[in-house]
Amino acid sequence: MNAMTKEDTRTLIADVLEAYPEKSRKKRAKHLSVYEEGKSDCGVKSNIKSIPGVMTVRGCSYAGSKGVVWGPIKDMLHISHGPVGCGQYSWSQRRNYATGTTGVDNFVTMQVTSDFQEKDVVFGGDKKLDKIIDELATLFPLSRGISVQSECPIGLIGDDIEAVSRRKAKEVGKTVVPVRCEGFRGVSQSLGHHIANDTVRDWVLEKAKVDFKDTPYDVAIIGDYNIGGDAWSSRILIEEMGLRVIAQWSGDGSLAEMEKTPKAKLNLLHCYRSMNYISRYMEEKHGIPWLEYNFFGPTQIAASLRKIASHFDDTIKEGAERVIAKYQPMVDAIIAKYRPRLEGKTVMLYVGGLRPRHTVDAYGDIGMQAVGMGYEFAHNDDYQRTTHYLKDGTLIFDDASEYELEKFVQALKPDLVGSGIKEKYVFQKMGVPFRQMHSWDYSGPYHGYDGFAIFARDMDMAVNSPVWSLIKAPWKQG
Amino acid sequence: MPQSADLVKDHTRLFQEPEYQALLARKSEFECGHPAEEVARVAEWTKSWDYREKNFAREAVVINPAKACQPLGAVFAAAGFEKTLSFVHGSQGCVAYYRSHLSRHFKEPTSAVSSSMTEDAAVFGGLANLTEGLANAYALYKPGMIAVSTTCMAEVIGDDLFAFIKQSKDKGAVPQDFDVPFAHTPAFVGSHTTGYDNMIKGVLHHFWEGKQRTAGDSINIISGFDGYSVGNLRELKRMLDLMGVSYTILSDTSDVFDTPTDGHYRMYDGGTTLEATRAALNASATLSLQTACTAKTLPWIAEKGQATRSFNYPLGVGATDEFLMAVSALTGKAIPEALEKERGRLVDAIADSAAYLHGKRFALFGDPDQAIGLTRFLLEVGAEPVHILATNGDKHWAARVGTILADSPYGKGGKAWAGKDLWHLRSLLATEPVDFLIGSSYGKYLERDCKVPLIRVGFPIFDRHHHHRSPVFGYQGGINLLVKILDKILDEADRESIANDGISFDLTR
Numbered sequence: 001m002n003a004m005t006k007e008d009t010r011t012l013i014a015d016v017l018e019a020y021p022e023k024s025r026k027k028r029a030k031h032l033s034v035y036e037e038g039k040s041d042c043g044v045k046s047n048i049k050s051i052p053g054v055m056t057v058r059g060c061s062y063a064g065s066k067g068v069v070w071g072p073i074k075d076m077l078h079i080s081h082g083p084v085g086c087g088q089y090s091w092s093q094r095r096n097y098a099t100g101t102t103g104v105d106n107f108v109t110m111q112v113t114s115d116f117q118e119k120d121v122v123f124g125g126d127k128k129l130d131k132i133i134d135e136l137a138t139l140f141p142l143s144r145g146i147s148v149q150s151e152c153p154i155g156l157i158g159d160d161i162e163a164v165s166r167r168k169a170k171e172v173g174k175t176v177v178p179v180r181c182e183g184f185r186g187v188s189q190s191l192g193h194h195i196a197n198d199t200v201r202d203w204v205l206e207k208a209k210v211d212f213k214d215t216p217y218d219v220a221i222i223g224d225y226n227i228g229g230d231a232w233s234s235r236i237l238i239e240e241m242g243l244r245v246i247a248q249w250s251g252d253g254s255l256a257e258m259e260k261t262p263k264a265k266l267n268l269l270h271c272y273r274s275m276n277y278i279s280r281y282m283e284e285k286h287g288i289p290w291l292e293y294n295f296f297g298p299t300q301i302a303a304s305l306r307k308i309a310s311h312f313d314d315t316i317k318e319g320a321e322r323v324i325a326k327y328q329p330m331v332d333a334i335i336a337k338y339r340p341r342l343e344g345k346t347v348m349l350y351v352g353g354l355r356p357r358h359t360v361d362a363y364g365d366i367g368m369q370a371v372g373m374g375y376e377f378a379h380n381d382d383y384q385r386t387t388h389y390l391k392d393g394t395l396i397f398d399d400a401s402e403y404e405l406e407k408f409v410q411a412l413k414p415d416l417v418g419s420g421i422k423e424k425y426v427f428q429k430m431g432v433p434f435r436q437m438h439s440w441d442y443s444g445p446y447h448g449y450d451g452f453a454i455f456a457r458d459m460d461m462a463v464n465s466p467v468w469s470l471i472k473a474p475w476k477q478g
Numbered sequence: 479m480p481q482s483a484d485l486v487k488d489h490t491r492l493f494q495e496p497e498y499q500a501l502l503a504r505k506s507e508f509e510c511g512h513p514a515e516e517v518a519r520v521a522e523w524t525k526s527w528d529y530r531e532k533n534f535a536r537e538a539v540v541i542n543p544a545k546a547c548q549p550l551g552a553v554f555a556a557a558g559f560e561k562t563l564s565f566v567h568g569s570q571g572c573v574a575y576y577r578s579h580l581s582r583h584f585k586e587p588t589s590a591v592s593s594s595m596t597e598d599a600a601v602f603g604g605l606a607n608l609t610e611g612l613a614n615a616y617a618l619y620k621p622g623m624i625a626v627s628t629t630c631m632a633e634v635i636g637d638d639l640f641a642f643i644k645q646s647k648d649k650g651a652v653p654q655d656f657d658v659p660f661a662h663t664p665a666f667v668g669s670h671t672t673g674y675d676n677m678i679k680g681v682l683h684h685f686w687e688g689k690q691r692t693a694g695d696s697i698n699i700i701s702g703f704d705g706y707s708v709g710n711l712r713e714l715k716r717m718l719d720l721m722g723v724s725y726t727i728l729s730d731t732s733d734v735f736d737t738p739t740d741g742h743y744r745m746y747d748g749g750t751t752l753e754a755t756r757a758a759l760n761a762s763a764t765l766s767l768q769t770a771c772t773a774k775t776l777p778w779i780a781e782k783g784q785a786t787r788s789f790n791y792p793l794g795v796g797a798t799d800e801f802l803m804a805v806s807a808l809t810g811k812a813i814p815e816a817l818e819k820e821r822g823r824l825v826d827a828i829a830d831s832a833a834y835l836h837g838k839r840f841a842l843f844g845d846p847d848q849a850i851g852l853t854r855f856l857l858e859v860g861a862e863p864v865h866i867l868a869t870n871g872d873k874h875w876a877a878r879v880g881t882i883l884a885d886s887p888y889g890k891g892g893k894a895w896a897g898k899d900l901w902h903l904r905s906l907l908a909t910e911p912v913d914f915l916i917g918s919s920y921g922k923y924l925e926r927d928c929k930v931p932l933i934r935v936g937f938p939i940f941d942r943h944h945h946h947r948s949p950v951f952g953y954q955g956g957i958n959l960l961v962k963i964l965d966k967i968l969d970e971a972d973r974e975s976i977a978n979d980g981i982s983f984d985l986t987r
């Protein structure tokens with residue numbers, strides 16, 4: 001158990017800041033803090049440009065659009081428009097599971113790129129894009145549409161991808177969506193989420209004509225990317241309580257589902273950070289209310305099921321209670337099995353814009369406590385939402401550098417760190433158990449009751465692995 | 479209920495349960511998908527000659543390429559120098575990608591910083607970002623050298639690294655005498671092998687330009703971008719040590735991508751010392767193990783007065799022979815008995831197993847030189863390389879492969895495909911099937927779609943662990959590779975014979 005007082009933690013922050021040159025120290029100081037019980041925010045500034053040269057963990061807008069929001073839409077081809085790299089590195093890395101036949105009616109695990117050459121940069125890429133769309137129409141006749149995911153050069157060379165998209169949509173008779181998600185826009189993945197949401201609004205929802213028989217129990221799952229099957233292990237609960245899920249955004253999602261969503265009675269928003277924009281739009285335009293829910297761990301799942309049910313009649317409310325009761329024995333058995341092995345252990349979390357707060361109570365369900373947490377690209381509203389989950393004295397870090405993370409882990413000595421692939425091996429070398437909390441470390445799903453069982457198993461497997469007892473050579477011990 | 483505490487099912491099993499199968503069926507109603515027969519018909523069509531022709535008529539779109547962009551190669555090359563931190567000038571997302579990409583392959587941390595340029599830098603240029611970034615990186619990570627490369631953004635707006643680094647030093651970002659080599663690495667030219675070339679040249683230029691060369695008798699080796707650098711460079715050093723040669727490996731990544739888990743994180747480990755890099759100007763010769771990775775560097779070294787030789791990935795018997803003989807000729811050191819015995823052991827292994835390799839048809843893809851090395855090896859063991867593909871290969875590469883194929887009766891049916899991608903290869907495999915496929919993890923989609931067993935060799939290998947620790951260079955590497963290929967062939971033989979009512983399910987093979 002971590003024995004640091006609030007004062008110790010403040011000293012730690014000061015020590016860590018000491019290493020920076022003065023100008024950067026001042027900037028970074030605003031992003032590090034110790035949570036004070038009762039405060040309405042976490043005391044950090046956020047969504048600000050990263051400082052050059054510090055090894056930020058953040059990615060870019062393209063990653064937020066192609067990688068997060070658009071990429072999982074399975075029946076569309078997503079062109080990584082520009083040079084080869086961005087699409088290559090993000091190819092199949094987000095584990096957005098989707099059914100269908102790859103290359104025929106599912107394109108999620110394909111890397112489609114315009115592979116810009118020097119002449120495209122010099123003379124512009126619009127002609128090439130035009131031709132690409134024709135070629136894709138020939139080779140993939142069952143695709144429902146195309147999105148153009150702009151990489152850095154596009155916005156710098158003055159291409160008009162909107163004009164090309166408008167023209168080609170008519171010619172090929174399919175949805176074509178130009179997305180201005182060049183990596184230099186904004187300060188992180190976050191603006192890419194926003195830009196992607198806006199293009200769904202302008203190029204899908206505003207153009208869609210749907211003929212669809214709705215029911216009073218129709219809902220849509222928004223902001224679940226089906227990492228390792230998360231959206232499925234969520235959907236199963238929502239259906240079991242008596243609701244009808246008409247769309248998944250965007251994990252295992254399809255264009256048709258997106259188009260139907262304005263018919264939903266309630267939008268269920270899981271990843272607030274990446275899809276609040278489109279939810280607000282549908283609220284304003286179509287009068288669809290939206291609700292944030294959290295399907296990590298039984299405490300939050302039960303609360304969320306009841307919150308969702310409160311928007312519907314008694315049959316649904318009874319449905320929610322029935323679901324909670326049905327899974328309770330399994331949950332009890334999981335907790336009985338894993339909690340004794342994890343009780344009192346601590347965890348430090350550093351992930352995107354949602355999961356640290358969303359998983360805190362799931363860790364609590366298995367007896368673990370968060371001693372430090374931070375986000376790569378959260379905004380102020382995320383930090384406000386986070387306070388609800390925090391214990392007094394928790395170390396908070398926004399857009400942390402690798403240097404800071406390393407120092408924090410050395411000082412806090414958590415029993416587990418949850419972050420990304422770039423961090424994983426750093427901490428494992430230090431002998432600290434680690435789980436990737438973007439990709440679920442190739443496991444999952446973690447959402448829903450079925451997912452909670454896997455979550456608990458995985459955290460136990462990491463924390464209590466025998467390998468951690470082998471770290472020191474016996475002749476060096478003692 | 480599909481889940482239980484006794485047997486926790488994760489994604490590998492959970493979704494096969496009836497509750498989830500029913501869920502997926504319900505979901506499909508909302509997807510407005512195509513009828514199953516239509517999907518099946520089109521799936522069949524994608525494997526036809528008609529589709530192949532349309533696929534090869536492509537002029538614009540690239541689908542599933544087997545190449546990455548320049549800065550990745552630059553970051554890899556820089557990692558092989560002592561205490562060197564890569565600084566990639568441009569937008570930050572790219573750097574997050576290079577780090578993840580290398581870490582997923584090596585299962586190791588990868589360090590690199592970015593100058594985090596955003597919209598305002600696009601307008602005003604990135605000088606301020608570079609200056610501030612150098613100062614921060616220097617203060618936080620205490621590198622012995624910072625190697626600067628560029629992302630697309632910096633290249634498109636035309637930032638000048640030479641001038642920017644000079645101005646940054648003048649402003650005191652890092653000490654004047656601190657080593658900051660650099661390379662422009664536009665991603666819209668070449669691939670990661672080009673970036674490797676540019677960065678090696680950038681580093682050597684930094685240390686050698688304007689210096690007087692005093693010819694010595696040591697040799698330099700540049701091994702090129704290589705997912706096996708950990709195992710390969712150790713093997714290479716072992717062979718050279720056996721010969722008693724004095725050498726410098728320019729960019730030695732064997733330690734930094736293979737650090738121990740002992741409670742202490744090493745951001746830097748091993749690597750070519752800056753001292754040795756400086757002194758490497760005096761070498762008698764520089765040998766490049768991958769021609770495509772030194773296209774600019776090697777001629778530049780030749781201009782400095784050194785002898786140069788280049789190879790296509792010394793793998794297998796003949797290619798290793800040539801490499802060792804060249805080293806011997808350049809240094810005057812004999813190839814020792816010990817290595818000759820190793821050679822004999824590899825030949826022995828091939829002879830023992832030849833019957834299972836003979837006439838087996840292979841497709842392979844990878845970086846140009848590795849593809850040549852593998853082609854030669856397949857020919858040596860009596861297998862038939864049929865489709866040989868390098869997305870980042872050029873016409874010279876294709877001509878070289880053509881000559882190699884023409885030299886062997888086993889190469890008759892083979893063809894080199896330069897600049898093609900793995901969607902092209904899918905058509906080749908569907909219309910002209912082979913027995914086995916050799917390539918990186920990306921090949922697993924071809925394995926699934928074309929039912930051709932994949933032997934994982936190359937970069938990246940994301941879905942199998944630790945292969946980069948064993949060499950494929952040299953005679954010893956040849957044995958490792960042979961075992962890997964044979965295991966797959968014999969596993970397949972067993973699998974087929976089980977499907978065949980157990981006929982041919984032999985205990986001894």
Ligand code: SF4
Nearest residue numbers: 083085086547572630
């Ligand atoms: S923007 Fe350019 S440099 Fe960056 S990953 Fe993409 S292709 Fe590579």
Ligand code: SF4
Nearest residue numbers: 271273352353354355
């Ligand atoms: S859950 Fe986190 S990492 Fe995932 S999309 Fe949302 S903010 Fe990003």
